[in-house]
Amino acid sequence: MKATGTVFKYGSNVDTDVIIPARYLNLSEASQLAKYCMIDLDPTFVQRVKPGDILVAGPNFGCGSSREHAPMAIKAAGISCVIAPTFARIFYRNAINMGLPILESAEAAAAIAEGDTVEIDFDTGRIADATTGKTYQAQPFPPFLQRIMESGGLVGYVKAKRAAGKKG
């Protein structure tokens, strides 16, 4: 699987309250939530983002609440991948569970600039900045998490396990 897109770049500790503020949590449809994605940090984000675009940010991306509305809003806004040196742990597991690709790379997160065109190969974890010509290597996921991602997220994994259990 590959993705290509334009980069939106933000700082460190981007928290779930700016990704999707609580005042919109009375919504639970992804397409509705996407309309307010990043609104308190960058009100122009929703107008500018195109399908396939890439978020690059500083450490501890997604800190704060456990709201799955955050990765849901990002995914529904069209973002194909988030790159950061580290992710807050609940955001990390939510992203895996719902199949939003995320990659950890301190180098890529530091060097890639707003507006760059970036290509990502998820199978190898290779990140290529077409604007600067530089490439970076992100940590690949351990096999167990890859299995979850390959099943289309945790639901697919649970379903497959249930089906196997019934047969046995």
Place this chain on the structure above:
Amino acid sequence: MGMTMTQKILARHAGLEKVVAGQLIEADLDLVLGNDITTPPALKVFEETGAGTVFDVEKVAIVPDHFTPNKDIQSAEQAKRIRLFARAQGIVNYYEQGEMEMGIEHVVLPENGLVAPGDCIIGADSHTCTYGALGAFATGVGSTDMACGMATGTAWFRVPEAIRFELVGKPSAWVTGKDVILHIIGLIGVDGALYESMEFTGPGVAELSMEDRFTIANMAIEAGGKNGIFPVDEKTLAYLEKYAPKRLTAGTYRIFRADDDARYAATHTIDLAKVPPTVSFPHLPSNAKALGTFPEVAIDQVVIGSCTNGRIGDMRMARRILKGRKVAKGVRCIVIPGSQKVYLQCVREGIAEDLVEAGAVFSAPTCGPCLGGHMGILAEGERCVSTTNRNFVGRMGHIRSEVYLASVPVAAASAVAGRIAGPDEIGVRKEG
């Protein structure tokens, strides 16, 4: 090499002799929690799993506490969806406003006897880590985890490393668990414990009340931690005797201790005697400053409550400071007990009367202003001293409003002073 307390609990629930940091495991769950914000997305996922029924009707808890009593039509629709689900599934621990078991999830679950030492708990709410105060492994997850947890009674975990906080000494007057945790987060930063468990040990633990421990474990997530956990001692057992007598007599709990040779990523020694009353400035819990080291900050609002500081001890402390005094002109002081039981106790002890006479708003339990939901939203440029746990941009309202995190004594004294202040500054005598 030995295991940490958290690792031992996880190993036990995964049916393994031993686990090591970084290992991915699937563990059995003792409790799966959701609230009115995180449960609706989970219901859709739960349906997709095809499970049909939850794994155990007694091991699922659903608490509609964030936007309740419903603040608008959309939140009423959300609450209705989870109510119908709970009814159809026969969920035992579903509570409605006004029921004696009702309140903010992390206040009521321990109060209702649903948490005991050695438990493995997930909750679709980041402050699920609160239950570590009782020696349980408890961690916040998302709605998909909640749904799959309800379906299967299991969850996947990456076994965490631990940071050890060796507590020594005794806190000085007016210093509470809140000051201790704000101080620690100031020390290590909002990602200081990322992916790791925070294990609190040492002789200082005995000096902390159960309420202090709940407050400290509650904010482990604010340092990026997966969980915060305390050892089980006499105070823990006395708490269980009062709130979870059934688990205690049935023996359905297990006390784990970290091995002597457990490996820690780091150890911090915290001398409780040296922890000052601490205030975290906008817009991160790690912007911790000792009271008295910053220039005057005038305020518009005070909030006392939440899953961090909404317990009876917090209410008694608020009364201690506000009784016989007046909230400063121009300041709104909002006090919200964390549960119906705490609320009733406040009425019985006359706390409600004293607070209302002092000029405070006194409300039924809800998360309310803590997440900028309702019951005290801030306008542009307004400042609030709050006993809650987050002060991110826009957390309590307008993106140019400010939240200062503090303990109950500091919040209450600030309400009287009209600026951030400690109890001494408004003439309340030191404790003891």
